[in-house]
Amino acid sequence: MAGYEMDDVTIVGGGPAGCFLGENLAKKGFEVTILEEHPEIGQPMCCAGILGTERLKEIGLNSEDWCLTKLRGGIFHSPSGDSVELTRDQIEAHVIDRAKFDRSLAEKAVRAGAKIKLRSRCKEISRHDAGVSLKVKTPGGIENLKSQIAVGADGTNSLVARNCGLLKNFSPKACAQAEIAGKIETHKANVYLGNDLSRSFFGWVVPSGEVYRVGIGDKKGNPLRKLIKLIERANLLPQNPGKKIVRFTTGLIPEPSGRKIYGDRVILVGDAAGHVKPLTGGGLYLGLSCTKIASKIATKALEDEPSEENLEEYENAVQEKFGQEFRLGNRARKMLEKMSDDDLSEFLELMTLPKIRELILEHAAFDRHSDLFKALIKEGPSLIEAVGARNLMKYVNWFTDI
Ligand SMILES: Cc1cc2nc3c(=O)[nH]c(=O)nc-3n(C[C@H](O)[C@H](O)[C@H](O)COP(=O)(O)OP(=O)(O)OC[C@H]3O[C@@H](n4cnc5c(N)ncnc54)[C@H](O)[C@@H]3O)c2cc1C
Incomplete structure (x- = not known):
């Protein structure tokens, strides 16, 4: 000793x-x-490496220094196979070399x-x-x-x-992520929702320089099996993605706060x-x-x-x-966890409505989600026409029922 x-x-x-x-x-x-x-x-590194461009400067760091790819927003893929794109003109986040x-x-x-x-x-x-x-x-x-x-x-x-x-x-989300060789000229991250993939989280495909980071997390089930399913589902990946895996890692995400x-x-x-x-x-x-x-x-x-x-x-x-x-x-996450696949598809469809889209693009901040939630709560009554009273009440109930 x-x-x-x-x-x-x-x-x-x-x-x-x-x-x-x-x-x-x-x-x-x-x-x-x-x-x-x-x-x-x-x-070993297990991280999608996405960092908002603005907030980090507040603590004296600049994500540009480790940047592999710049993102302007994301494409959200619903269980029904539809997708909704939410992007801005400016760079929102960097995918970094972790x-x-x-x-x-x-x-x-x-x-x-x-x-x-x-x-x-x-x-x-x-x-x-x-x-x-x-x-x-x-x-x-x-x-x-x-x-x-x-x-x-x-x-x-x-x-x-x-x-x-x-x-x-202790009930973390167990994640698996693969890096797959291939390059897409895109400034968008892809998010995959659906209970068949993950009941309590989501899957992602993120362009990261010379590779794609493809990952998924969930509280239950084998993350590797879920990852294979996601790779099959995400048809934007190169052909035979399984043969092009350059790195595979697993990691845990904690229960927030x-x-x-x-x-x-x-x-x-x-x-x-x-x-x-x-x-x-x-x-x-x-x-x-x-x-x-x-x-x-x-x-x-x-x-x-x-x-x-x-x-x-x-x-x-x-x-x-x-x-x-x-x-x-936490409320927003729990709300998503309560949704069936049909609910999730319907929810994503709402994001195509001009009023909702406008609110998201005006208030969504990559590293501060509460700004958007507060704007949605404040604008609630004015959304009745666009969303429908019954639908709106359903979301309010899910959001407040913790
Ligand atoms: C799949 C996945 C994707 C993610 N994607 C993103 C993303 O895109 N953007 C984002 O902001 N965050 C992301 N995260 C979260 C991010 O990776 C973590 O929040 C971040 O790594 C936390 O940093 P940390 O220093 O707290 O912990 P860690 O990075 O986990 O570091 C802990 C360190 O402690 C060491 N250690 C553990 N136990 C001991 C011990 N007993 N003795 C000595 N050393 C020990 C470990 O080896 C490790 O180096 C992701 C996480 C996962 C799992």
Whole structure:
């Protein structure tokens, strides 16, 4: 057994959230160690890599730097086989090289003074009055680390969350994604809806430079079988797509905002905290934005006392900034989950109505879905004519019945 080391902060997980927090805290002068179980940052990668162009700048990052493809909107494919295109003239999002993105965040963390320990898997974490102890499996054997505070940046199935009693209900969406060689000159992502494909999520085909990313997620069932079905259904793929798979990965998307994210001497960030958009599961912008909040609160707590009471401010600040995003997004997701295939097809057809289309194109923001939900709620009465009173009541009931 190696000896003890004492840091201010140990971050478990060298993904985007862990590295971004590491950079921010190291810049403030804290001793930070980031533990990453894999031999390389950014691998294995399971992500469609879609990032809104505008919001990320708010946290000092520019998605243009890792861009593979630019998107102007999406095509939504209904179970009946119809499709609805919603695009704007301007670029809405970038499809990024996720591995490069993760590596650049790690490099920034190291430049700021954080240490990254690769091949270092946290096996156990315990908290006591003097600090936090972490048992870490490394190629050289078990190491015991100590710090003032521990951060769970270790993804959906967070060991830190489980060890610290912060993860009670675990019902993630299991996803599978393939990268298929081929290029389409399009600026649109494709979204596939239908209960035969996924009851609680959706499938996607996203042009990503020299490949397409084809993926699907669901709470139940075998994601690989669902992916094969999607590949068969998505006729925009090249011929014999199965023979052109260059990469296949699986991953989990957490239940959005369903966890306690702080405790005595511990906080969770990113997917470990459930900081993902409820409707699409996208967690890069939301996770990093909440991580920025975590950095501020952790700084204050480290300068005072990293007690549960002081760290509670993190949850309050996240709810203040994104509470409505989580609440409305969760309602919209649950509403979609209640729909039969006929309902889904009918719902997508509504998007072809000029009034609805206008509202979507005016208010839909890639990384902030609540703007559109609020506009739809506000405009509700004026939609009666276009949607029909009975239909509108049906959607209102689904949306409010949680
Ligand atoms: C199929 C799929 C598609 C997605 N597409 C998009 C998208 O298009 N846009 C978007 O914004 N988001 C997308 N997401 C979500 C996005 O990938 C996540 O929100 C993001 O990766 C979260 O970053 P993170 O740092 O919190 O966690 P992760 O990226 O999961 O990183 C956690 C890190 O912790 C390490 N780790 C775990 N346990 C331990 C341990 N015990 N000890 C040491 N290290 C450990 C892991 O190896 C990993 O490197 C997608 C997710 C999936 C599954």
